[in-house]
Amino acid sequence: MISDKTNHVDYRWYVVRTRPRQERKLVELLEQYKAKSKNILEIYAPTHTTVNVCSNGDERQAPLFAGIVFVLATQKSLMDFMKEHPDSGGVQYERKNERGERTPMRVIPEEQMRAFRDYNENYADKVIVLERPYTDYAFNAKAGEPNEIVRVIDGPLAGCEGYICRFRRERRLVFQVRGFEPGSSLTVSYPNVWDLHVVRLHNTANDRLSVGTEKGRAADILIGFLQGCGYGGRTLPMLYGILERLAVKPSLVSLCKDLHKKGEAALSMRLAQMSGSDAELILNLARYEHDNPGYVRAAWSKLVLRPFLTPTAGVEMENGQAEAEIRHQSFTEIVRRTDITEEVYDPAKENDGSATTTYFAHIGLLPDTGKDGFTLFANWNDFLHEYFLTGGKANEKLVGGTAQNAGEGKTGGSKEKLVESFRNYAPTLYKVLAETGSAVKAVPDFPIGEDTLNVMAITGADLEHAKDELIRTCVSICQEINASAHLAVWRRYLRTVWLHV
DSSP: EEEEETOOOOEEEEEOOTTTTTTHHHHHHHHHHHHHTTTEEEEEESOOOOOEEETTTEEEEEETTTEEEEEEEOHHHHHHHHHTTSSSOOOOOOOOOTOOOOOOEEEOOOHHHHHHHHHHTTTTTTEEEESGGGGGGGGTTTTTTOOOOEEEOTTTTOOOOEEEEEETTTEEEEEEEOOOSSOOEEEEESGGGGGGEEEEETTTTTTTOOOHHHHHHHHHHHHHHHHHHHOOOOHHHHHHHHHHHHHHOHHHHHHHHHHHTTOOHHHHHHHHHOOOOHHHHHHHHHHHHSTTTHHHHHHOOOOOSOSSSSSOOSSSOOTTEEEEEEEEOEEEEEEEEEEEEEEEEETTEEEEEEEEEEEEEEEEOOOOSSSSSSSEEEEOOHHHHHHHOOHHHHHHHHHEEEEEEEOOOTSSSSSEOOOSOHHHOOOHHHHHHTTTTTTSEEEEEEEEETTTEEEEEEEEEEEHHHHHHHHHHHHHHHHHHHBBBOOOOOOOOHHHTTTTO
C-alpha cells in the first residue's frame, strides 16, 4: 500500500487480465487514461512472457504470465477505467468468500511486487519450468540420499529456498515460484546454482547419518563410556572385545549381565542406560563387524583424543554441570557441553526455523611448560591431513581465492564468480590458516606423549580464556563449512571432526 503526500489516498497493485497477446493494447489504453487520471501511478506488463519448460528431457517455450498486466492505482480510478473500456479486460478478484462477504479485488503487496519485478527482469529468461511436482526433487534416487536444501541469501532471489539437484552434468537450484492464484505455484530450476550465494539448511525430515558417521558415532559412544569409566590404556582392547562379542551374540542385555558378573559394574550400568537410538547404532556396527571381521581394529587402531564434537560426553555430568575432565597419561581431556544452533527446514510443513542441539566439545590440555603457559588442542586429524596435502597453486586458491572471471555477464563485460575457497565460505578457517595474528593455529604432527595428531591448538596463560577461544573458533569453523553448499568435499572430512546428527 502506498499513500499520497496528504495520506488520503491508498495506492495498491491490482491484477488486470486480458486475452493472450492483447497485453500491449491494454497497456496503451491504460497509459492514455493515466495521462488524464492522477490516481493511476504505474503500469507493469512482464517483459518475459515465455519460459523454458522441461518435459521428458526436452525443453520448449511456453507462456508464463500471458494476459496479465499489473496496475498501481486507487481502486476507484481503476474501476473508472474498466467502465470506460469494458472490453479491454477484467480485474482479478480473490476467491469467493463462503460467508457471503463482498469478494475483494486481488491485491499484490508492494514488497512482493518489487521482488517479482526483480526476479522477472533478471532471472525469468534463465529458469526452466519443470513438469514434475516440487516434492519429487527432494530425494536423489540414484545416490540414495536426500538432495541438499539451500537458501539464497542475496540478489533478486534472496530468501528463495530449494533443492540442489543434478541435471545431466549440471547442478541446478530447484525451487517454487508462487502463482497469483491462491495455492498455485510453478516448479522451476535455475541453471547454475554456483552463480548464487546460498547457505545449506539442515533437513529435519530427510537428512540422515551417512554410513561412515553412523559407525563413527557408534564407536565413539563406547569409547566415551570406557574412558569415562576409567579404562585409560585398556580402552581400545575393551572396544574390540565388546564389538567382537556383539558380532557373535548381538544382545546388549546379555553383554551388560556378563560385564556385571566380571566386576565391570560401572560400564554395565552406563551401557544399560543408553538410549534406544544409541543402542541401535552400536548393534549396527557389530553387525558390520560380523560381516567384515577386523573392521573395528583397522578403523580404530589408534586413539589419542576423541573427535572435537560428539553427541556423547562419555564422563557423567551432574545436573547443571557444563564441564568435566578425564585424565590421560600424557594430557587432560576437557569435556564441555556445547549447544549448537542451526537453520533447519521441514519439507512436510514447507517452513524453516532454527534448532539447537547439545554436543560435547573434547579438547586436550597439556601441562604448564612454564614458558608459554597452557597449550590446548582439538582433534582435527583427518581434516587437516587432507588440507596439509594440498600444496602450491591449489592451496593458494583454496585458502585465499576471492573471485575468478566467469565470462561475459548479461550487460556485457566480464562477470566475477566467487571461488570455492575458505576465504569466501569459511572465513574463520581462513583466519586460522592465513593470518599470523590468529590465536588458534592449525598444527601438523602435534606431539602428544608418544603420539602425534593434526590439531587446532592455542597457547596462553589464561586457561579459561584459551578454552573459550579454542572451542568458539572450532565451532565456528564447523558451522561455516557445514552451512556452505560450496565446500562439499570438506564437509566429508568434517564428519571426522563433528559427529553430526
